[in-house]
Amino acid sequence: MSASAPPTLAVEHLTTRFATRDGTVTAVDDVSFSVAPGEVLGLVGESGSGKSMTGFSILGLVDPPGEIAAGSIRLNGRELRGLSAAEWRALRGDRIAMIFQDPMMTLNPVLRIDTQMIETVRAHRRLGRAAARDLARDALARVGIPSPDERLRAYPHELSGGMRQRVAIAIALLNAPDLIIADEPTTALDVTIQAQILFEMQTLCRQSGTALIWITHDLAVVAGLADRVCVMYAGRIVEQGSTAQVLETPAHPYTRGLLDSTPAVQTASCNAGQARPLHPIPGMAPSLRALPPGCAFCPRCGRASTACEATPPLVEPAPGHVVRCFHPLVTTLDEAAR
Amino acid sequence: MPLFILRRGLQALNVLFVMSLLVFAGVYAIGNPLDLLVDPNATQEDMARAAASLGLDQPLWVQYGRFLARALQGDLGDSFLHGAPALGLIVERLPATLELAVVAMLVAVLLGIPLGLWAGLRPDSLPGKTIMAGSILGFSLPTFWVGLMLIMVFAVQLGWLPAGGRGPTTDVLGVSTSLLTMEGWRHLLLPAANLALFKLSLIIRLTRSGTREALLQDYVKFARAKGLSNVRVVGVHVLKNILIPIVTVVGLEFGSLIAFSVVTESIFAWPGMGKLLLDSITQLDRPVVVAYLLLVVTLYVVINLTVDLLYAALDPRVRLAGARQ
Numbered sequence A: 001m002s003a004s005a006p007p008t009l010a011v012e013h014l015t016t017r018f019a020t021r022d023g024t025v026t027a028v029d030d031v032s033f034s035v036a037p038g039e040v041l042g043l044v045g046e047s048g049s050g051k052s053m054t055g056f057s058i059l060g061l062v063d064p065p066g067e068i069a070a071g072s073i074r075l076n077g078r079e080l081r082g083l084s085a086a087e088w089r090a091l092r093g094d095r096i097a098m099i100f101q102d103p104m105m106t107l108n109p110v111l112r113i114d115t116q117m118i119e120t121v122r123a124h125r126r127l128g129r130a131a132a133r134d135l136a137r138d139a140l141a142r143v144g145i146p147s148p149d150e151r152l153r154a155y156p157h158e159l160s161g162g163m164r165q166r167v168a169i170a171i172a173l174l175n176a177p178d179l180i181i182a183d184e185p186t187t188a189l190d191v192t193i194q195a196q197i198l199f200e201m202q203t204l205c206r207q208s209g210t211a212l213i214w215i216t217h218d219l220a221v222v223a224g225l226a227d228r229v230c231v232m233y234a235g236r237i238v239e240q241g242s243t244a245q246v247l248e249t250p251a252h253p254y255t256r257g258l259l260d261s262t263p264a265v266q267t268a269s270c271n272a273g274q275a276r277p278l279h280p281i282p283g284m285a286p287s288l289r290a291l292p293p294g295c296a297f298c299p300r301c302g303r304a305s306t307a308c309e310a311t312p313p314l315v316e317p318a319p320g321h322v323v324r325c326f327h328p329l330v331t332t333l334d335e336a337a338r
Numbered sequence B: 001m002p003l004f005i006l007r008r009g010l011q012a013l014n015v016l017f018v019m020s021l022l023v024f025a026g027v028y029a030i031g032n033p034l035d036l037l038v039d040p041n042a043t044q045e046d047m048a049r050a051a052a053s054l055g056l057d058q059p060l061w062v063q064y065g066r067f068l069a070r071a072l073q074g075d076l077g078d079s080f081l082h083g084a085p086a087l088g089l090i091v092e093r094l095p096a097t098l099e100l101a102v103v104a105m106l107v108a109v110l111l112g113i114p115l116g117l118w119a120g121l122r123p124d125s126l127p128g129k130t131i132m133a134g135s136i137l138g139f140s141l142p143t144f145w146v147g148l149m150l151i152m153v154f155a156v157q158l159g160w161l162p163a164g165g166r167g168p169t170t171d172v173l174g175v176s177t178s179l180l181t182m183e184g185w186r187h188l189l190l191p192a193a194n195l196a197l198f199k200l201s202l203i204i205r206l207t208r209s210g211t212r213e214a215l216l217q218d219y220v221k222f223a224r225a226k227g228l229s230n231v232r233v234v235g236v237h238v239l240k241n242i243l244i245p246i247v248t249v250v251g252l253e254f255g256s257l258i259a260f261s262v263v264t265e266s267i268f269a270w271p272g273m274g275k276l277l278l279d280s281i282t283q284l285d286r287p288v289v290v291a292y293l294l295l296v297v298t299l300y301v302v303i304n305l306t307v308d309l310l311y312a313a314l315d316p317r318v319r320l321a322g323a324r325q
């Protein structure tokens, strides 16, 4: 990816809060990143770290009591915050599409596949039913669904989980969006199908220049797929950089911990087959209602010091590799090289 | 499908048989209709003649056997009181009850679904809360009390609507109806409102809870992520899902509307089946009571069958037991 291509999506200082009965929860806290055309960004973190909320914020789908409290979201240079409901609707499913985690739940059980696809086309384009149906059939064929004409007439329950997720992907592709947000779309599927879908998505996005945000809790998935990686913890991005930077020279203790607890993360320069002992991160993901002051990872961090009770600074060990920590594992290029 | 309907029919025959047995014995146990039918001063001989002519001199099992034999030929016996065929008496009154029930159900559905949707979409708004408070009232106020209040306010105090009776009717293909004249509607309005109130509350609550639940589902969020309009998300994605339980409940409640319109019919002197049943019970007019209950059971069976067929039509995941793919 050339770093100079203007980004499809630029998110800056995005903050999304929920007003709950016992106080405000900041689900997305001062998050900044960008995605270039055709680029795949992996958004990684444990469950509850705010990955989905980041996605919904970009789609303008944060429901009350949640709201985007600060920051900017620019799609191809256009600011999305402050758009009217109708303007958001015109973007959703057209310029930005989303794929959800559980394919069993995302398709409406009482509507046929063709209904659910045709309506997506016609919400955004003045097309007749027949023309929209042709597009739907082509989209199904593109994601590798056999005999798409027959599948169009099926109800969701007549398809397998993998098939349903392919349909959801086809729906996301229908209007050739600039950006697709895929929220753990393969987590619920078995490994072979997961690998197929990963490969197909990657190819489709590369071909069409679609930017892709791939949300996952699984670093192994990101290793083979993403160009860049953001690691989220308790609503914040604690580390981001190219996939090689983050996976090979992780600078944040949390990223290190994730790597040590993930079997077989292999990047290009890793020795294949090299067995590592697995070390789970001690402790549990924190509740966003009771975050410690300063670094949220502090209670679980082996490198923590009293300094960590203040908000950690951003450190840039290498160009494009940014980490938010007082005591990062690498601080300079030299260290990274060792 | 035909197999499914056939099985249902056989089940229904079973239920009808057991039902007739129970009701027959039940009414027999309550008292002797002769005491009410025949002049207390009548001679012993008159009594015996009356008993013989009605078949009441026979032991119960013989009476039941005779009833069953005639019932199998479609004859449910003659009313002790009126001498006319019991089924005929009831069927004569069926249009009045049916008309009342249909109008009440339509009111409940046509008001209840939109109100329930509103309350489900905006649960914290003032209209949303008002709708819910109203439905709680509609649930908890007794039907007879509401009926009396309606009469007090709209008939007695304001004098806008008649207090009772069916008013003029028009014959359409041999069936009498109030729906074709203004005066007929004026008579129908209060009893229909009375009968509708409970069902309206029920449908509001059902629609509201269904809507709230559906809104949390991924498929709704996905529909919104596709950029669909709110009208399409609510009107198609949400409504098509919540319609499934609503159709079921509406069907079952419609049966109970017909069967238990007794209270409303007697308050508003509505000449329907409910009022006939009440009169027949007090007179121990067994053939009418039995025929009434058998008819109601049959109606229930037909309605349940319709509900099941509708259910299968609405929900693609449902396959009727015994129906082949």
Ligand SMILES: Nc1ncnc2c1ncn2[C@@H]1O[C@H](COP(=O)(O)OP(=O)(O)O)[C@@H](O)[C@H]1O
Pocket: A018, A020, A025, A027, A045, A046, A047, A048, A049, A050, A051, A052, A053, A054, A065, A066, A288
């Ligand atoms: N409706 C809500 N009310 C309050 N907090 C919420 C609500 N929805 C999400 N959150 C908060 O947002 C956090 C992030 O959620 P999410 O983005 O779904 O995490 P992830 O996708 O990383 O598993 C959750 O831990 C939760 O505390």
Ligand code: SF4
Pocket: A252, A253, A254, A295, A296, A297, A298, A299, A301, A302, A303, A304, A305, A308, A312, A324, A325, A326, A327, A328
């Ligand atoms: S800031 Fe301190 S507590 Fe937080 S990750 Fe870095 S070293 Fe650990």
Ligand SMILES: [Mg+2]
Pocket: A048, A051, A052, A053, A183
């Ligand atoms: Mg999530």
